[in-house]
Amino acid sequence: MPVRPSPRPALVTGLAAEPAIARTALRWRSLGFDPLIDHYRVHAVPGSQGRFEPGPGNLVAKTVYPQLVHHVDPRGETWTYRVLAVSDAGRTGRASEPLVASSSASVVATGRPVATIGEFDGRTLEHRFAPSGYAQIPAAYPDAVVEYVQGTDTPAAAWPYLLPGPGDAWAGRRAYTARWRFDLAEAPAGDHDLAVWLVDTTRLGGTLRVSVGGAALADVDLPPGGTRGSRDGDATVPGTALVRSYHELAVPAARLRQGANEIELVVADGGWVAWDAVGVFART
Amino acid sequence: MTSTSPALSRRHVLQLGGLGAATLALGISAPETAGAAPPPSGELFRLGVASGTPRPDSMVLWTRLAPEPLAPDGHGGMPTERFGVHWEVATDEAFGHVVRRGHALAQPELAHAVHPKVTGLRPATDYFYRFRAGGSTSAVGRFRTLPSARATPDRFTVGVVSCQAWYHGHFTAHRHLAAEQDLDLVVFAGDYVYEYGITAANLWRQGVAVDPEHAVEVQTLEQYRLRYALTKSDAHLQALHARVPAVAIWDDHEVQNDYVGGSSAYGLDDATFAHRVAVAYRAFYEHLPVDVEALPTGPDTDITTGFDVGRLARFSLLDTRQHRDPVPATEEDRLDPARTMLGARQERWVTRRLDESPATWNVVASGVVLTAVTDDRTDQWDGYPAARDRLLETMARSRNVVVLSGDIHHAVATELRADFADPASENVGVELICTSVASDGDGAPLDDYAPDWLQHDYVKLYDGRRGYLTVSLTPEQMTSTFVHVDWVEADDAAPREVLARFVTPAGRSRLVQA
Missing domain, CATH: 2.60.120.260 (Galactose-binding domain-like)
Known part of the structure; x- marks a missing residue:
């Protein structure tokens, strides 16, 4: 019987943001259950940064869901986001294209x-x-x-x-x-x-x-x-x-x-x- | 939903839900040449061993390689590679007479857990088992196979436990249950783990500390794996698993408090919540000695199972979470005759098992309480009265039905009436509700919930302390013994005390104080 590791998670696509007061609501397309996704990692850097490299220093959250609310300063902030998936076997997929999103300022x-x-x-x-x-x-x-x-x-x-x-x-x-x-x-x-x-x-x-x-x-x-x-x-x-x-x-x-x-x-x-x-x- | 399951069913070959057939099969049985990489050094079996899915001729063994069980990534300190695990089964504790041996692959897809299914065993026979990987050898576990289908054993005794909130107290109950002289099986009746974050506010188990990654609510697969590892790191739980085979049903906390079917109680839409259900169900499979049928396909799985103890007892283990209807929005909703707790398929299955049972005793395990208590306990069968009535009707046709449940963190014994509203109604069974192992900490004999229960004359026992239950079945009678421990928060030293003992003669669904 051939022994092959389960595939790496696919590229995360469809990353979109909805600006809101003191937060940015992010969504992306679910990668489904094959392979089973342990969690998604949301990486972000302040400002409009283009293709930054995801790493431990810019990991803002892990979530099992294909969505995340990123709470930011109530003055309103701009961040650049990339999202990737980690499989049940601990294998990491490629990060999404970057997305720049701004939150709304609060009174x-x-x-x-x-x-x-x-x-x-x-x-x-x-x-x-x-x-x-x-x-x-x-x-x-x-x-x-x-x-x-x-x-x-x-x-x-x-x-x-x-x-x-x-x-x-x-x-x-x-x-x-x-x-x-x-x-x-x-x-x-x-x-x-x-x-x-x-x-x-x-x-x-x-x-x-x-x-x-x-x-x-x-x-x-x-x-x-x-x-x-x-x-x-x-x-x-x-x-x-x-x-x-x-x-x-x-x-x-x-x-x-x-x-x-x-x-x-x-x-x-x-x-x-x-x-x-x-x-x-x-x-x- | 099977009474006997093949090692790898057609369903799982066709619908692998994220795991290849090879991955799944190799976690059960693999050739010696598979997984050539040498495992890491150090003690690999720190989460213990277990056996389960008992049959007259087979048993599922379990272990998980985890040299660092609490590694934050949920992989137990294992590299993301595949490693061979050898197992052997003997008729003596010194392994002088090995009768079966085999090899399985510990794979990162399943958190390096293996579920070898040992077949060709003799019925009603005591066996010992152990695992080897690299330079490590596991603790020795033991099990007794079930008697053959036509046999009527003199006695069969099960322990019943539930609600293992690790952070609320020590598993003193497991220490005592593992030491019971007369014990053939343990039934985990739900809430094997809890999903809540562990903080200073709820860490009542004294003498321990946890790292910050445990402080948040469990949501991802790595977090569920970590929570199971934390729970299974308890030496008394390991001792219990090593002592006897285990069967398990679940309630809500294996996923999220009060979830219903595929729905969260906390505002997430079902399609989104399904991602969490899928990883929670996967982690359940990875950490219990369950049959391959319990391996989920995405957010769907089948943990319903059953087995016969010869002609003495038939066990039917229910899933009262996954297929239930939503919480009723109105009283009219609650009373809707079409409401289901089990789903149509499972309801047909248990009806058939009770109708066709050849056994003296018919044991049904439910994740939530069947007995009528108050109409607002909608998470229990009280929220599904029509479905309960259907089950009670089936029980009335069957023989000596015993319902085992948990969930409520109280020891309760009740007589089940065909119609709870009619004091003259005949008994159709009894329900034995085990208290929690640790959830809610030390507890007290009586509390604010007591009047709700004790208002009913069919409730024969109520106590809010921690402990467990043993149920000893013979052809003539059932003896149920409720054991409590006075404290669990300070340490694990509380002595075993018998809270109550009841005898139920075969043919009479009554609880007679012994």
Whole structure:
């Protein structure tokens, strides 16, 4: 019987990128199961570099899936990517043609912070009960309302890391409300932006209803997430099961006023959200 | 889905799913001239040995060459070349009387695991086996072949274990089970490994440390291989495998928590998730002494199997993960008569096996609990009531059905009613649910879940500590013994304590406290 090693994985083709806030979503064609692909290696170098040589120094991730979300600086970055496959036998295929892709800038980086809760850092850790004390939330907030006053409260004391929703049996299947009050010294001269960064959501996804000053601003579709943010607080760990999402909404100047302002965030459908941070930013 | 499988079936010749026929066959049997390269020096058998797929005349042996089992690339410190592995089977521990010997190729495609199938053995006979490669000789394993089809053995005893979260505690249960005097087989009832990242938050097994590559959720083939290697590096698990043959079914954690059929519970589309299923199923095959039928074709495989212990017992091992319908979205969905846990083909298979069984005892292993507990336990058979009713109807026609399951990290014993809602309904079998080996750490006798179970008069035992179960079958009765250990986190020194023992007379599906 001839003994021949299994073939090297084929060349990865179809590499494409979708720019997004603080990240670039990469996809490529699956190489299927013959030979079985142990994983794909995504190599990247900053900027537009052409045909760089993949190596350990520019390996940004391994993934079994023919896709990857590369999290980058919120100011927006350009990277050059190449992807190759490794087979079950440990054999390495040829790297794809390079792809240059840029992420979108976030208001967190481009705007001037007016009011924020938490750090925009991919972690829930600064928030109350983080990273895994979710079971305490229903008792601490029996009315399903979280109140947070900017300048008085702190994330560690007054902003629980999860906001539960109707899909959460452990929290009484209620739509929790987070009510956030902050003062503006003067009426805003221009439009602002509201950044809602989430470290994770549940497999249920859902809707985050956002209102400003008592009037609806938007219903944010929550993507199905990793359902791990209730237990894990750091989405920056390589290979994390947490699924971050970024939501940035324009807040017209007319919706804000001098003095007291109020933003409400309600998980109207679906399961909890795990906060990274929220913030109102003036455009610069 | 076979009761006896050929060494290399037509299905696998035709659909090799990423492995050539030569690769697959040579991992089972190879000529002496194949794989001429000398293996690396050093101890190659650090993941131990195992036997499985028991038959009256054959057994599958297993080992994996891994001089550095925890090498981050998942290849166990082996070069990406092929190496010859010799095996021999003897009737004495000193190997003075070798009755079979052979050669297989350890290949990088299969993480240098080999699955030689030893045939031509005598029924109901004790054998010893070992491997050699390069200058290394493995530990000696032992097995007893099954009795012949027409025989009725006086006794057959199986150990049942599940849920081996390595990071949650020591495998003290395996230490005690391996030392049981009366033991013919061990059934791994699911969650042989866990996919979760191991961090300071969940590393409750004291006295150990792991490198950073273990901190992330397992997803790639190299990571699954590494997780199996970590789990199988445990000396007590190795001792158990060396002591008796093993059969294994899986639950969800061999792939991902709560996955259903081909679907992830965490937001990935099925076509994408299939890549992970494929590598997880491959790693399962690579690390267990299973038949070649369990080798996946991409994201599809067949681990369902069965065997007879003469006329004493018929075992049917179910796959309750791969073919099940999705989690019900509504109560109407849950109650849909068309819902399936097993898939139509497997359901027909087990129905036929129970209907046509000549055995006194009919043992069915399920990855999840069959007993009705609460309607919201949709990951268990509670999420598939119509499918459960069909199985219960089949059980009612059969004889002395015993369901073995795990998953819930509790020791539970129940009497299975034809209709759980009707207290006057007759018993159609019993279910023996083994607790976890380590998952959830030390545990406690009672916990918040207890009322859900103890509200039912058909639940005869409930305990939340770690341990195992033994089931001893004779023509007259079944004796089920639940063993627990008081702690697993601090060390592996906890003594063996019998939690409960039940006798079930043949012909009466009852649990009588002994």
